Amino acid sequence: MPSLVLSLLLGAGLVQGAAIANARPAHDSVTQSKAATSTTAATFFEGTCTAEKVTIRKEWRKMTRAEKDAYLEAEKCLFNLPANTTLDGVTTRFSDLQALHRAYQNVTQDSQFVGDIIHNVGQFLPWHRFYMHTHETLLREQCSYTGPMSWWDEEADANAGKLFQSEMWSANSFGGNGTGADLCLMDGAFANTTMHIGPGLEDSSYCLYRDQTAEFVQYMGTDKLTECKSHNDYYGFFNCMVDFNTSPHVAGHNATGGMMSDIYASAGDPMFFMHHNYIDRVWWQWQAGNSSSRLTDMSGNAYNMTTLEVNGVTLPASELNATLDYVLQVADVLPDVTIQEVMNIQGGYLCYEYDY
Ligand SMILES: *[C@@H]1O[C@H](CO)[C@@H](O)[C@H](O)[C@H]1NC(C)=O
Ligand SMILES: *[C@@H]1O[C@H](CO)[C@@H](O)[C@H](O)[C@H]1NC(C)=O
Ligand SMILES: *[C@@H]1O[C@H](CO)[C@@H](O)[C@H](O)[C@H]1NC(C)=O
Ligand SMILES: *[C@@H]1O[C@H](CO)[C@@H](O)[C@H](O)[C@H]1NC(C)=O
Ligand SMILES: *[C@@H]1O[C@H](CO)[C@@H](O)[C@H](O)[C@H]1NC(C)=O
Ligand SMILES: *[C@@H]1O[C@H](CO)[C@@H](O)[C@H](O)[C@H]1NC(C)=O
Ligand SMILES: *[C@@H]1O[C@H](CO)[C@@H](O)[C@H](O)[C@H]1NC(C)=O
Ligand SMILES: *[C@@H]1O[C@H](CO)[C@@H](O)[C@H](O)[C@H]1NC(C)=O
Numbered sequence: 001m002p003s004l005v006l007s008l009l010l011g012a013g014l015v016q017g018a019a020i021a022n023a024r025p026a027h028d029s030v031t032q033s034k035a036a037t038s039t040t041a042a043t044f045f046e047g048t049c050t051a052e053k054v055t056i057r058k059e060w061r062k063m064t065r066a067e068k069d070a071y072l073e074a075e076k077c078l079f080n081l082p083a084n085t086t087l088d089g090v091t092t093r094f095s096d097l098q099a100l101h102r103a104y105q106n107v108t109q110d111s112q113f114v115g116d117i118i119h120n121v122g123q124f125l126p127w128h129r130f131y132m133h134t135h136e137t138l139l140r141e142q143c144s145y146t147g148p149m150s151w152w153d154e155e156a157d158a159n160a161g162k163l164f165q166s167e168m169w170s171a172n173s174f175g176g177n178g179t180g181a182d183l184c185l186m187d188g189a190f191a192n193t194t195m196h197i198g199p200g201l202e203d204s205s206y207c208l209y210r211d212q213t214a215e216f217v218q219y220m221g222t223d224k225l226t227e228c229k230s231h232n233d234y235y236g237f238f239n240c241m242v243d244f245n246t247s248p249h250v251a252g253h254n255a256t257g258g259m260m261s262d263i264y265a266s267a268g269d270p271m272f273f274m275h276h277n278y279i280d281r282v283w284w285q286w287q288a289g290n291s292s293s294r295l296t297d298m299s300g301n302a303y304n305m306t307t308l309e310v311n312g313v314t315l316p317a318s319e320l321n322a323t324l325d326y327v328l329q330v331a332d333v334l335p336d337v338t339i340q341e342v343m344n345i346q347g348g349y350l351c352y353e354y355d356y
């Protein structure tokens with residue numbers, strides 16, 4: 001693998017820390033500890049991750065009231081801490097996360113603009129898994145959060161035909177639809193929050209907003225997920241799950257709408273993390289469903305948002321593919337990792353499981 005130099009040119013200068021990554025040698029490949037299974041119950045403990053250490057990510061509705069309140073308070077704590085990156089537009093520790101998600105969509109690599117290196121590329125799912133871990137680490141280390149991480153069971157809400165009536169959007173959870181001309185979020189834990197990153201690549205002061213859109217719910221239920229999980233190869237699975245406009249990933253963003261459907265600014269809505277933990281869980285379910293191959297299955301272009309097939313046309317592969325030794329970065333909020341290190345959520349670097 002060629003050495004990779006990423007220059008995130010942001011405004012005046014080079015981003016401190018996000019500037020250089022050298023490819024690392026691949027780690028020893030993962031050895032499976034359990035036979036293939038199709039549930040989240042199987043465990044794949046490796047290295048320092050053991051049954052004693054593993055943490056459980058709980059679906060929002062399985063959290064106790066006290067756990068929900070502690071989670072929302074910790075998130076608000078990140079909104080109230082000072083920024084600690086030099087990325088464009090940052091004002092708070094939470095905005096560091098939002099800004100770095102945007103920065104990797106505007107990348108110049110080896111003097112060539114390659115655009116987005118975290119969406120619609122092979123490393124999409126591993127990068128977002130690492131990003132979810134980065135968010136969790138900030139909650140725990142900066143805001144003393146000790147409770148479970150959480151996720152949103154979109155499949156269940158979509159199947160029930162009441163996605164927008166679910167408790168997720170209640171006034172003592174994440175708040176509901178936007179209101180008024182600007183679709184501002186006016187209820188819930190993050191009501192009346194002013195954002196500073198976005199829209200798009202611009203920066204301005206505007207409200208955290210939502211525009212819930214029913215037409216996307218059709219891509220969020222069991223039928224669609226079964227279709228995606230029927231692929232035995234990572235590329236087929238990932239294209240179905242995240243890449244296309246009819247994918248459960250895009251649908252969750254655009255059903256929530258507003259800031260969540262602005263790909264650059266989307267991580268500014270705290271629902272982003274509930275959504276992406278859910279997407280991470282679906283990937284994990286799929287991996288555990290045929291662990292002998294899928295815990296090491298990685299492929300796809302590493303830049304320029306190419307899909308395997310668009311309208312029946314196969315696009316040329318980029319010079320650089322996403323492989324297990326590809327280096328993932330979060331602008332030095334955490335040290336870089338390789339894709340290999342995040343393939344197994346119980347592989348040692350990561351150590352968690354989903355409650356169901
Ligand atoms: C996006 O990239 C361009 C070109 O490198 C740069 O001029 C601009 O400042 C970047 N914008 C943001 C918000 O990162
Ligand atoms: C900010 O980042 C610097 C450099 O990485 C680190 O030394 C410092 O502890 C950080 N401060 C906070 C409040 O996280
Ligand atoms: C990637 O896509 C951008 C925008 O479409 C284009 O300008 C650039 O030449 C492409 N880079 C490579 C290396 O293909
Ligand atoms: C948000 O702002 C609106 C309009 O100013 C106000 O009516 C509402 O009480 C505020 N909500 C919260 C939770 O602060
Ligand atoms: C959310 O609010 C917008 C603006 O009022 C409205 O157009 C949209 O239909 C609402 N979404 C739902 C699911 O009710
Ligand atoms: C999702 O929403 C964004 C912003 O409104 C829009 O640009 C994009 O086309 C939407 N995706 C689909 C599949 O409609
Ligand atoms: C599991 O993966 C192996 C290797 O690719 C393949 O031969 C087998 O058919 C797969 N099993 C299922 C259930 O997809
Ligand atoms: C990237 O992957 C494609 C498709 O598997 C392959 O044809 C191509 O040779 C790979 N490129 C490199 C540089 O390994």
Ligand SMILES: [Cu+2]
Pocket residue numbers: 101118119128
């Ligand atoms: Cu993203």
